[in-house]
Amino acid sequence: MTEKPKPNLLVLVGPTAVGKTKMSIKLAKAFGCEIISGDSMQVYRGMDIGTAKISTDEMEGVPHHLIDIHDPDYPYSVAEFQEQSERLIREITERGNLPFIVGGTGLYIESVCYGFQFSKASVDEEFRQSHFKFAEEHGAQAVHQKLAEVDPKSAERLHPNDLRRVIRALEVFHLTGVRLSDQLALQKKESPYHLCLVGLTMDRQMLYKRIEERIDIMLGQGLVKEVSGLLAKGYAPELVSMQGLGYKEIVSYLQGEYSYEEAVQLLKRDTRRFAKRQLSWFRRMKDIEWVDVTDSENFPANYEKIHGIIAGKFLSNLEYTSKQSN
Structure with a gap:
């Protein structure tokens, strides 16, 4: 019996502000793609400016999935992202289009690319609540330090403000005696898909400059008003969504913990530190073909290079090669 061929899956990753959005739209139009957002924050409605969410106009008619699917108080998880992405990949493939994951949330994207298995059983609600209470009394950094003592690799990967995931990593060790980082390391690294993984990178100082310019643009677009509006609707600062970059800093400003200038600098x-962690995560992933886009002004050359990588990977599929010539 002939083994069924693996579905094709195109993936574009890279740090924040490297230029994934613009590149993804041009590639999607060339290869007949539907885009699945690989960003853990863009799932939230009303969180547009701080997440650099793509606008309808910017989509240029390319279908996008997993954007604006939950309110900010919904506890979105990697397991849910994986389940939804696997379903979407099947549906997009059945429509004759190429599934295309674009984003910067490393664990989410890797979980789909390599079919990670997530335990749904082990939960200790009392343990969780005691650690949330500990965080209220001693701060998120103190909980993060607990994780660093038992699972330094997970602590390195998770930001102290990502309290829910930090506590989950502690909970996994508490329940199983096995570190979460060790469990992830044991995951099978063979993909259920015919993968084409492309990573965008650029000179570090250039990237940092772009990050700072993007933040200035976000502030000009009304980031403070967006965060203030979310608080006014009753979304608590402790929510995972409100602990996201661009939200927790502005919340601190609005609550009087920092001046406006201090919050912006923070x-x-x-965000610079986050971009560094993103790059570290993706550089540990295998199969990624890296393209240096430091010369961002030369977009056509960068595009042609990536187009060639994708065409080479999916060349045997006439459906996609025919769309390239359009």
């Missing part, structure tokens, strides 16, 4: 610093 946001720029935290």
Whole structure:
């Protein structure tokens, strides 16, 4: 019996502000793609500016999935992202289009690319609540330090403000005696898909400059008003969504913990650090073909290079090669 061929899956990753959105639209139009957002924050409605969410106009008619699917108080998880992405990949493939994941949330994207298995059984609600209470009394950094003592690799991967995931990593160790980082390391690294993984990178100082410019644009677009509006609707600062970059810093400003200038500088610093962690995560992934887009002004050359990588990977599929010539 002939083995059924693996579905094709195109993936574009890279740090924040590297230029994934513009590149993804041109590639999607060339290869007949539907885009699945690989961003854990863009799932939330009403969180547009701080997540650099693509607008309808910017989509240029390319179908996008997993954007604006939940309110900010919904506890979105990697397991849910994986389940939804696997369903979407099947449906997009059945429509004769190419599934295309675009984003920067490393664990989410890797979980789909390599079919990670997530435990749904082990939960200790009392343990969780005791650690949330500990965080209220001693701060998120103190909980993160607990994780660093038992699972330094997970602590390195998770930001102290990502309290829910930090506590989950502690909970996994508490229940199983096995570190979450060790469990992830044991995951099978063979993909259920015919993968084409492309990573965008650029000179670090250039990237940092772009990050700071993007934040200035977000502030000009009304980031403070967006965050203030979310608080006014009753979304608590402790929510995972409100702990996201661009939200927790502005919340701190609005609550009087920092001046506006201090909050902006904190946001720029935290975003630079986040981009560094994104690059570290993706560089540990296998199969990624990296394209240096430091010369961002030369978009056509960068596009042609990536187009060639994708065409080479999916060349045997006449359906996609015919769309390239359009």
